[in-house]
Amino acid sequence: MTALPATVAETATLLAAHGYIADRALATTVHLALSMRRPLFLEGEPGTGKTEIAKVLAAGLNRRLVRLQCYDGMDLAAAAYEWDHARQLMAIRLAEAAGHSDRDELARDIYARGFLLARPLLSAIDPDLPPAVLLIDELDRADEPFEAFLLELLADFQITVPEFGTVKARTPPVVVLTSNRTREVHDAIRRRCLYHWVDYPDAARERAILATKAPGVADRLSAQVVAFVQRLRAEDLFKLPGVAETIDWAGALSFLNQTELTPQAVDETLGLLLKYQDDIAKIRGAEAARLVADAQAAA
Amino acid sequence: MPGRRMTAEPGTVAANVMHFARVLRRAGLPVGPAEAIVAQQALALVDLGVRDEARAALRAAMIHRHEHGDVFDQAFALFWRDPAGGEQATAPPDAPTGKGRARATPASRRVAEGMGAPRDTVPHPHDEPPTTDAALTVSDRERLQRMDFEAMGTEEIAAAKQDIRRLTLPLTLRRTRRLRADPAGPVTDLRRTIRASLRQGGEILAIARNRRVSRPPPLVVLCDISGSMARYAQILLHFLHAVTNDRDRVHVFLFGTRLTNITRQLRLRDPEVAFQLVGQVVPDWSGGTRIGETLARFNRDWARRVLGQGALLLLITDGLDRPRDDGGSTQLAEAMDRLHRSCRRLIWLNPLLRWSGFEPRSQGIVAMLPHVDEFRPIHNLDSLRALVTLLSRPAPPRDGAGWSDRRAS
Numbered sequence: 001m002t003a004l005p006a007t008v009a010e011t012a013t014l015l016a017a018h019g020y021i022a023d024r025a026l027a028t029t030v031h032l033a034l035s036m037r038r039p040l041f042l043e044g045e046p047g048t049g050k051t052e053i054a055k056v057l058a059a060g061l062n063r064r065l066v067r068l069q070c071y072d073g074m075d076l077a078a079a080a081y082e083w084d085h086a087r088q089l090m091a092i093r094l095a096e097a098a099g100h101s102d103r104d105e106l107a108r109d110i111y112a113r114g115f116l117l118a119r120p121l122l123s124a125i126d127p128d129l130p131p132a133v134l135l136i137d138e139l140d141r142a143d144e145p146f147e148a149f150l151l152e153l154l155a156d157f158q159i160t161v162p163e164f165g166t167v168k169a170r171t172p173p174v175v176v177l178t179s180n181r182t183r184e185v186h187d188a189i190r191r192r193c194l195y196h197w198v199d200y201p202d203a204a205r206e207r208a209i210l211a212t213k214a215p216g217v218a219d220r221l222s223a224q225v226v227a228f229v230q231r232l233r234a235e236d237l238f239k240l241p242g243v244a245e246t247i248d249w250a251g252a253l254s255f256l257n258q259t260e261l262t263p264q265a266v267d268e269t270l271g272l273l274l275k276y277q278d279d280i281a282k283i284r285g286a287e288a289a290r291l292v293a294d295a296q297a298a299a
Numbered sequence: 300m301p302g303r304r305m306t307a308e309p310g311t312v313a314a315n316v317m318h319f320a321r322v323l324r325r326a327g328l329p330v331g332p333a334e335a336i337v338a339q340q341a342l343a344l345v346d347l348g349v350r351d352e353a354r355a356a357l358r359a360a361m362i363h364r365h366e367h368g369d370v371f372d373q374a375f376a377l378f379w380r381d382p383a384g385g386e387q388a389t390a391p392p393d394a395p396t397g398k399g400r401a402r403a404t405p406a407s408r409r410v411a412e413g414m415g416a417p418r419d420t421v422p423h424p425h426d427e428p429p430t431t432d433a434a435l436t437v438s439d440r441e442r443l444q445r446m447d448f449e450a451m452g453t454e455e456i457a458a459a460k461q462d463i464r465r466l467t468l469p470l471t472l473r474r475t476r477r478l479r480a481d482p483a484g485p486v487t488d489l490r491r492t493i494r495a496s497l498r499q500g501g502e503i504l505a506i507a508r509n510r511r512v513s514r515p516p517p518l519v520v521l522c523d524i525s526g527s528m529a530r531y532a533q534i535l536l537h538f539l540h541a542v543t544n545d546r547d548r549v550h551v552f553l554f555g556t557r558l559t560n561i562t563r564q565l566r567l568r569d570p571e572v573a574f575q576l577v578g579q580v581v582p583d584w585s586g587g588t589r590i591g592e593t594l595a596r597f598n599r600d601w602a603r604r605v606l607g608q609g610a611l612l613l614l615i616t617d618g619l620d621r622p623r624d625d626g627g628s629t630q631l632a633e634a635m636d637r638l639h640r641s642c643r644r645l646i647w648l649n650p651l652l653r654w655s656g657f658e659p660r661s662q663g664i665v666a667m668l669p670h671v672d673e674f675r676p677i678h679n680l681d682s683l684r685a686l687v688t689l690l691s692r693p694a695p696p697r698d699g700a701g702w703s704d705r706r707a708s
Binding site: 035 | 355493500
């Protein structure tokens with residue numbers, strides 16, 4: 001495990017060293033989350049690099065990444081821990097066969113740590129394992145009752161198992177929660193976290209991201225790609241392209257041996273940027289040609 | 300400006316943070332002592348000489364929602380330039396920008412007039428003796444049920460409102476993926492079974508069982524408040540207020556030329572207070588209507604946030620959109636199509652349907668009709684009751700056909 005960065009600048013350097021170009025506000029928020037040991041709650045449009053922050057922090061701090069992908073109806077057994085019922089039943093039968101009949105002893109035996117199956121949340125705070133970065137991804141996909149499970153964990157980095165006792169982290173994990181806002185996450189969760197809205201990057205930062213994430217793309221093409229995507233985000237679309245789409249698209253154009261944007265190439269590859277037919281129909285053709293001309297003039 | 304007050308000794312910073320928290324609170328943001336404490340801890344960890352860093356730190360610590368960001372930034376800019384000036388400038392609640400404030404005042408007055416205050420000869424509801432509806436006889440009540448909202452006088456409206464407040468909305472339950480204990484349930488619960496068995500020295504005597512939890516789906520209401528709908532909207536607002544307070548996961552939006560989310564305002568228990576607040580945030584009461592544009596806006600800004608988890612959508616409008624050009628009705632049809640595909644069930648409530656010979660001729664209605672699951676009248680108490688009955692029955696499966704296609708076949 002590497003020591004936590006001491007200043008905002010060091011945090012930004014740490015993120016950059018692992019391929020994440022953060023703006024100042026994000027670097028500050030990450031720095032605070034690390035120093036104050038508070039969970040980091042990131043909201044933003046899909047494809048703006050929320051999940052990536054957790055991955056980069058795990059790599060940069062040399063910690064293991066524990067990831068919990070949320071879904072509707074997720075319960076404790078899937079998220080935190082589960083008792084190994086088959087082994088418990090076996091242990092009960094064995095105790096009977098051996099003639100042990102002390103109930104308290106039996107209860108102690110079958111509710112030992114060995115019978116507890118750790119799921120991501122428990123694994124992240126397991127004192128016997130090395131420190132972790134816990135990523136709770138797309139929290140908005142889980143339902144409200146699940147959020148309540150999280151409150152104890154986020155406030156004290158501990159989980160109470162009724163039959164067993166409280167498991168508390170030796171080193172508090174770095175916790176990152178993300179949400180795409182398909183549902184509003186409850187205020188009780190928000191209050192325990194540092195909040196940051198991850199916005200689309202400006203042109204300079206997007207070029208820097210592209211240079212890091214798609215190093216094979218020629219400078220001229222990547223400048224035009226960024227200029228085009230930045231203009232596209234000003235259009236009235238149902239789903240704006242994120243940074244992930246920019247990276248994919250630049251890679252695809254480069255793979256097709258394009259050295260600069262042409263209206264035809266844009267029309268053929270628009271499906272990498274826009275994911276709704278209405279949006280594609282709106283941009284394809286004249287609108288794309290206009291944006292390409294603009295982008296070429298600007299880049 | 301690297302703030303003369305921010306680089307000062309710790310005591311001054313603490314005092315300023317408390318002061319700033321008060322300014323934010325007065326500007327309508329939910330900032331309490333907990334946020335102020337976190338903010339102070341955060342400021343100790345960043346370089347106060349760098350303005351952006353200080354702002355990012357305070358922002359991360361003090362606000363929890365994206366929509367509060369703009370108010371925060373304005374307050375920050377004003378406060379750290381001149382703490383006293385900031386306090387004055389942000390004093391009026393819920394008015395983030397000077398422009399918005401200037402517009403809100405006449406609008407809120409207009410809505411206040413529109414919503415229960417004297418209009419032509421209508422007396423103020425508070426002036427009336429509370430016995431009004433008790434005086435209605437049985438036959439009066441029957442007449443009331445069938446009477447058009449638009450034809451009602453003050454007394455009848457007051458009585459209708461009373462009636463509406465008593466309506467509950469038992470939506471068909473949907474099964475969730477969560478389990479609860481149920482002795483006759485289909486799923487075994489080994490954890491509870493084993494725990495119980497230990498009381499019998501490890502002998503399993505009874506198997507604990509679970510059943511899936513069912514709960515009503517989220518309800519989203521889009522209500523037209525343009526001139527032609529204003530009368531209905533006023534009365535339906537009472538219904539929406541009662542529904543919003545009766546259950547969780549209800550979202551209510553009003554639209555005319557613009558779209559306003561009034562869910563938070565309607566959550567207040569007291570209808571008078573709630574409606575007064577609604578009046579303050581709705582800028583376009585009894586104005587024109589741009590259904591296509593506002594629906595497109597809803598699709599873009601809200602649909603993904605509120606229409607998840609099998610939501611039921613009520614669209615209340617007469618559909619009398621007057622597209623300014625040919626593109627208008629195409630946009631309307633596209634927006635309706637998207638809306639229809641984003642929710643589990645879309646029910647259009649249209650007061651114009653009260654005329655039995657109603658033929659959908661208006662361009663707007665023709666554009667919208669193929670994209671709804673149900674098309675129903677809403678003009679009197681009977682139709683409102685019929686709606687409640689409809690919503691408490693399971694929805695027929697969608698077969699891809701819109702309402703107009705099904706009726707034709």
